Amino acid sequence: MRRRFTPQGFKLKVARSKTGRGVFAQEAIPRGACIIEYTGRPLSEKEQEKDGKYFFWTSSTTMIDGNIPSNTARFINHSCAPNCEVELKDRRIYIFAKRAIRAGEELTYDYDTEYFEAHIKPRGCLCSKCATARARAADQKTAYA
Numbered sequence: 001m002r003r004r005f006t007p008q009g010f011k012l013k014v015a016r017s018k019t020g021r022g023v024f025a026q027e028a029i030p031r032g033a034c035i036i037e038y039t040g041r042p043l044s045e046k047e048q049e050k051d052g053k054y055f056f057w058t059s060s061t062t063m064i065d066g067n068i069p070s071n072t073a074r075f076i077n078h079s080c081a082p083n084c085e086v087e088l089k090d091r092r093i094y095i096f097a098k099r100a101i102r103a104g105e106e107l108t109y110d111y112d113t114e115y116f117e118a119h120i121k122p123r124g125c126l127c128s129k130c131a132t133a134r135a136r137a138a139d140q141k142t143a144y145a
């Protein structure tokens, strides 16, 4: 399928989620659709050395800081079983639907490993896949206690 790198204007809402704020689909989104662009302020080489929660590589040498009010995509949370995926084109970042998404579902994508190791792993991942795995492990502990 050829990618169309233009956000299709789906209705989205920023609302409370398990991890603070999250972005939710207000209408059904078909698989493969371009949902939103992750925008930000370009960073100088010096600024790239800092560690920003919303920093995002746009090429091997360029980076943006997504912590700007108009960048709704900065509220999209991490999941290890995401319904969205990120694609770069011409140093711009786009979020695509990895599968069909229902109205009301929270949008998630898999953050890169570096971010996951630094910010998510230390406090434990809160995504639904990890929550289910933890519950199952706890059940087993109880079963064999």
Ligand SMILES: [Zn+2]
Pocket (backbone or CB within 6 Å): 079, 080, 081, 125, 126, 127, 128, 129, 130, 131
């Ligand atoms: Zn997880």
